Amino acid sequence: MKTVTLSITASLLILLTACISNGKKKEARAEPRPNILLLMSDNHNWDHLGIYGDKVVKTPNIDKVARQGVRFNNAFCNSPSCTPARASMLTGQDIWRIEDGANLWGILPVKFEVYPDILEAAGYQVGFDGKGWGPGSYEANGRPRNPGGNRYDDFNTFLKSKKEGQPWHYWFNSLHPHRPYEVGSGQKAGIDLSRIEVPPYLPDTGDVRLDMADYYAAIQLFDQEVGAIMEALKNSGELDNTIVVICSDNGWQMPRGLANLYDFGTRVPLIVYWPERLKKNGSLENLVTLKDLAPTFLDVAGVDIPEYMTGKSLLPLFEDKEYTKRDFVVYGRERHAFVRQHGLGYPGRAIRTRDFLYIRNYEPSRWPAGDPPLYGDVDPYMLNYPGPAKFYILKNKDKPSARKAFDLAFAKRPADELYDIKNDPYQLHNLAADPEYAALKDSLLSRMVTYLRSTGDPRETGGKIIWDDTEYFSEIDKTPRPSEEAIRIFDLDSIYNYLE
Secondary structure, eight states: OOOOOBOOOHHHHHHHHSOEETTEEOSOOSSOOOEEEEEEESSOOTTOSGGGTOSSSOOHHHHHHHHTSEEEEEEEOSSSSHHHHHHHHHHTSOGGGSGGGGSTTBOOOTTSOOHHHHHHHTTOEEEEOTTSSOSBOSGGGTOSSOTTOEEOSOHHHHHHHSOTTOOEEEEEEOOTTOSOOOTTHHHHTTOOGGGOOOOTTSOOSHHHHHHHHHHHHHHHHHHHHHHHHHHHHHHHTOGGGEEEEEEESSOOSSTTSTTSSSHHHHEEEEEEEOTTTBOTTEEEEEEEEGGGHHHHHHHHTTOOOOTTOOSOOOHHHHTTOOOOOOSOEEEEEOOOSSOSGGGOOOOEEEEEOSSEEEEEESOTTSOTTOSTTTOTTSSSTTSOSOOHHHHHHHHTTTSTTTHHHHHHHTSOOOSEEEEETTTOTTOOSOOTTOGGGHHHHHHHHHHHHHHHHHTTOHHHHOOOOOTTTSOOSOGGGGSOOOOHHHHHHHTOOSOOOTTO
16 A cells, blocks of 8 residues: 655645634634535446546546545445435434434435535535435425535536635536436447456346446546546646545445445545645555545634544545544445335445445345335336346346346345455355354444444434434335336336335
8 A cells, every 4th residue: 555645834734723613714824725626426336447447447537636646445435325425424424313314315404514514604615516415305404505505507607606715615416427327328438348347246248238338438427527627627726725536425326236235335436636735646545434524624624523523534644644543434224215115214234344344234024125026226216217237137037147146136135244355345145144254243243333322323222213204305206107118028017106
């Protein structure tokens, strides 16, 4: 691992030690506070970038930023679902601490502060485009705006509107590589299907390769967006005083990815670029999560980090100061999409070390991918648009070519799962029932439960469980209508009702 160092001038030390309390500026600063630019893809697996070793997808703009900064190789979201992953990042808290905010298509209660509001109170101009926090309804909760800040059409519009000399935070939210994809778009983009490496939890078939190629093409569109934004930042003259962060909100939308606590749902790319501050082409193995971004951004802005945040500032890492490394990270999920009768979720918690992943499924009698026959926690969730990988697995689930993939992604799971990351990086072999791993499993479970109790998780403290009953602000999901193609292929009904 390369050591990441930070060159700090005396004036920067003054900048970072100038004190701000409760989000309000105490005194004038000797130098301008750094701007913060967050560039986020949507449903993007951690290693599907050139800089992370993918040999097929072409991401020259992101790779360039990474080579000028540092990349994290063990970064995780705090929930494999868009709304809670983003809510955790904004609040700097674990999802079980933010009530309704732990669910997709819900609310983020007003009582939970978000870092853009804190930065704004400290004198920053804050803006975003695209999804921001969501999907969900901030209006239903009485918030005056999206928790991401003030909405703009795009980054250029924001740059034109910002006040001269005022520090700023901008959050760019790409639509890519979120489904749906145009089937065949990958081949149109020149992606060679024969070079794609299909992970062993998916069938290695033409349909799956086609689907992955379309996903790669969408990543390449995100890369182009990053390139255009970085060019605009350079032209603005503010590049040298801006910290740039590139990441995804959660893992990719393939079976066993999004909405799952395996690495393919939780492990994300994370790249940090800070001109003249970070050693170029750095690489860090530290276990970090997206909830660490809120305290990190407050720290670089010189704002006191609220005690309630369970995230941890990464600034000491960049400054080459003493940093207490984590031995593990803990994350979880509650209800993803509305895909089971009466809106039930599939609750789980996980502890991830460098070498092992332990998962506790609290309701193993439920279908992890949603009720059959739609299995809606795997996209396309209503089978209402094309999804070659999911379609292939469901169509061939009783055949040798797809049976293993079906069991891994769609079948019911035991309460306990344990995986040896070093020897089984694709998490194919559950060791939880193996007597040789009993002591390790118990140790991981004990450490996880201790953490969950210390952070107030009602799943372990005996508190009220609300997540099966909280409001879900997408009515169409409650009565899904499969496409005509899916109805024909799978002999489906034309409408399903999850409220019965």
